[in-house]
Amino acid sequence: MTALLSVSDLSRHFGGVAAVDGLSFDVNDNEILGIIGPNGAGKTTAINLISGVIKPDSGSVLFSGEEVTGIAPHRLADKGLVRTFQATTVFDQRTVRENTLRGAYLSLFPGFFPALFATAAARRKRSAAEALVDEVLDWLSLTEVAEITAGNLPYGYQKTLGMAIALAARPRLVMMDEPVAGLSAEEADHVRDTIKRVRERGITVIVIDHNMRFISGLCDRVFVIHQGRGLAVGTPADVLSNTAVIEAYLGKGHGAAVDH
Ligand SMILES: Nc1ncnc2c1ncn2[C@@H]1O[C@H](COP(=O)(O)OP(=O)(O)OP(=O)(O)O)[C@@H](O)[C@H]1O
Numbered sequence: 001m002t003a004l005l006s007v008s009d010l011s012r013h014f015g016g017v018a019a020v021d022g023l024s025f026d027v028n029d030n031e032i033l034g035i036i037g038p039n040g041a042g043k044t045t046a047i048n049l050i051s052g053v054i055k056p057d058s059g060s061v062l063f064s065g066e067e068v069t070g071i072a073p074h075r076l077a078d079k080g081l082v083r084t085f086q087a088t089t090v091f092d093q094r095t096v097r098e099n100t101l102r103g104a105y106l107s108l109f110p111g112f113f114p115a116l117f118a119t120a121a122a123r124r125k126r127s128a129a130e131a132l133v134d135e136v137l138d139w140l141s142l143t144e145v146a147e148i149t150a151g152n153l154p155y156g157y158q159k160t161l162g163m164a165i166a167l168a169a170r171p172r173l174v175m176m177d178e179p180v181a182g183l184s185a186e187e188a189d190h191v192r193d194t195i196k197r198v199r200e201r202g203i204t205v206i207v208i209d210h211n212m213r214f215i216s217g218l219c220d221r222v223f224v225i226h227q228g229r230g231l232a233v234g235t236p237a238d239v240l241s242n243t244a245v246i247e248a249y250l251g252k253g254h255g256a257a258v259d260h
């Protein structure tokens with residue numbers, strides 16, 4: 001299998017804390033890779049490093065064979081690597097459609113001056129973006145709520161909107177940090193099915209979550225991070241029965257890794 005993303009020896013310290021400490025892993029083309037690990041393990045920091053939100057102290061990130069270490073998020077989005085947006089990055093006063101259009105502009109942005117003068121090229125890009133938004137909303141079952149302002153959406157829908165914004169950027173790889181945190185079991189099942197449909201479209205997915213039922217029902221492989229480093233990788237069943245993994249969770253007072 002081809003690695004779409006290859007992370008090698010990535011490290012990032014915050015003061016005296018080694019948040020990510022020599023982390024290496026690969027993500028295969030079109031797989032769903034789960035990332036788990038106790039609180040404070042370095043999962044979010046790893047995603048922040050890969051998505052260019054913060055820069056690593058050392059190490060490298062290859063995306064589709066190209067060195068992309070430390071590149072800014074919008075440039076990574078151009079290349080097809082995006083992360084989902086958290087509820088806090090959604091514009092509350094804007095509708096679901098307007099918010100999703102923002103995501104589409106990450107990949108189709110006509111540029112300031114062309115937009116200002118409404119050139120033919122800018123108009124073409126705008127209609128391409130609008131068509132893409134319609135498609136993404138339909139795909140995530142958001143069409144019915146397209147004209148509702150984001151701030152008035154139930155929480156579960158807000159999470160799906162975060163996914164819509166990311167997908168409208170037409171990614172090859174999308175990274176999601178705790179997409180089902182705070183959702184009911186039924187809502188989590190809906191998100192799981194949506195992510196499976198995302199993969200069927202040829203998109204590769206990295207998903208972090210603490211909900212083991214969600215992770216094992218979704219992921220091809222699971223990668224465990226502990227104290228900023230890789231601890232285990234394999235099928236969900238193998239990883240969740242791995243003694244070192246269970247100890248990592250128990251050691252932090254979280255109960256068995258297979259909880260939830
Ligand atoms: N901006 C920051 N400044 C200082 N320390 C930070 C910063 N970001 C993360 N850390 C520290 O780095 C370590 C890893 O944090 P991180 O948020 O990546 O963990 P996590 O695996 O995502 O945890 P959780 O499951 O709770 O979300 C923690 O000790 C955290 O306190």
Ligand SMILES: [Mg+2]
Binds near residue numbers: 043044045177
């Ligand atoms: Mg986190």
